[in-house]
Amino acid sequence: MSSEPLYLEDTTRRTFEATVESVAGDRVVLDRTCFYPTGGGQPHDTGRLRDEAGREWHVTDVTKKGDVLHALDGDPPDPGAAVTGEIDWERRYAHMRYHTAQHLLSAVLLEFYDAETTGNQLYENHAHLDCAYERFERSDLDRIEARMNELVEETRPVRWYALDREAAEASLDPARTRIHLLPDSITEVRIVEVGGASVDSDAESVGVDIGADAPFDRTACAGTHVADTGEIGSVDVTGRRTQGSAEERIEFVLR
Ligand SMILES: [Zn+2]
Structure with a gap:
């Protein structure tokens, strides 16, 4: 299934809660996301994901190939993990x-x-x-x-x-x-x-x-x-x- 693109409805939303659906290499798919993926001449968002244990990742790249793929800067969380996302609002x-x-x-x-x-x-x-x-x-x-x-x-x-x-x-x-x-x-x-x-x-x-x-x-x-x-x-x-x-x-x- 595909991530719910929260960024399409409420473009002013900066934070969200989501569940990790799958992991491929350094990229994770979430069930919902505020992170805009590169497309239409507009660059991707950057920001952070945090899990309940307080681990934090930087979101360094976001692409859309069916699902929205979030590239992270460290060992990604496991499928099923609950995370909080925050986009870099100024960008x-x-x-x-x-x-x-x-x-x-x-x-x-x-x-x-x-x-x-x-x-x-x-x-x-x-x-x-x-x-x-x-x-x-x-x-x-x-x-x-x-x-x-x-x-x-x-x-x-x-x-x-x-x-x-x-x-x-x-x-x-x-x-x-x-x-x-x-x-x-x-x-x-x-x-x-x-x-x-x-x-x-x-x-x-x-x-x-x-x-x-x-x-x-x-x-x-x-x-x-x-x-x-x-x-x-x-x-x-x-x-x-x-x-x-x-x-x-x-x-x-x-x-
Ligand atoms: Zn436009």
Whole structure:
């Protein structure tokens, strides 16, 4: 059986209790976990596991191959052991801010340039995104940066939920999500939406329903995000690079 991914529902949860299901080398599978595994351009979480006898392990790597595998820095606990897990929150929260900023950047690139995102990679203190476009000038980067900061200042709500694959395929914008690239085994798709209205202007809908307004952005994503765009902080588009004949890389940092 597969670990319950606690990180998909409550992205702000830092600690959890779990049982070791199996051990393979230095890697353990837990029945539930808050540790995000590397994927979708977002690096894995780090943190600690502790058992009831007070033994402690650092979680040094997290990958997902069916199960979520936690690499530990010492002899792992035995199957059946009860453990408490804690993720390094500063690292995770930085990833959440950068990941949500990446969604804004992808949406702004479509809004202004009809440029589809082809790849992205984020870190704790910088990120880059590749898109299908000939060549950006500094004036383009300034325009993109200004629009992203406007969306941040508007503190737009961000929400996520699961949807049947069929409903997702029928309703997702193909320019935002390459749903045909998802393996056939995936029957449920996680949707992430950035609201069309700010949190302030539509206070009743916060955290429940964005309302009748169409979302600003709606895409399939299994990463972790902040609850509203205001948490992103100010965006600094630091540069661009060519990635080939019709592909550009945009680099940004958050302050
Ligand atoms: Zn995402």
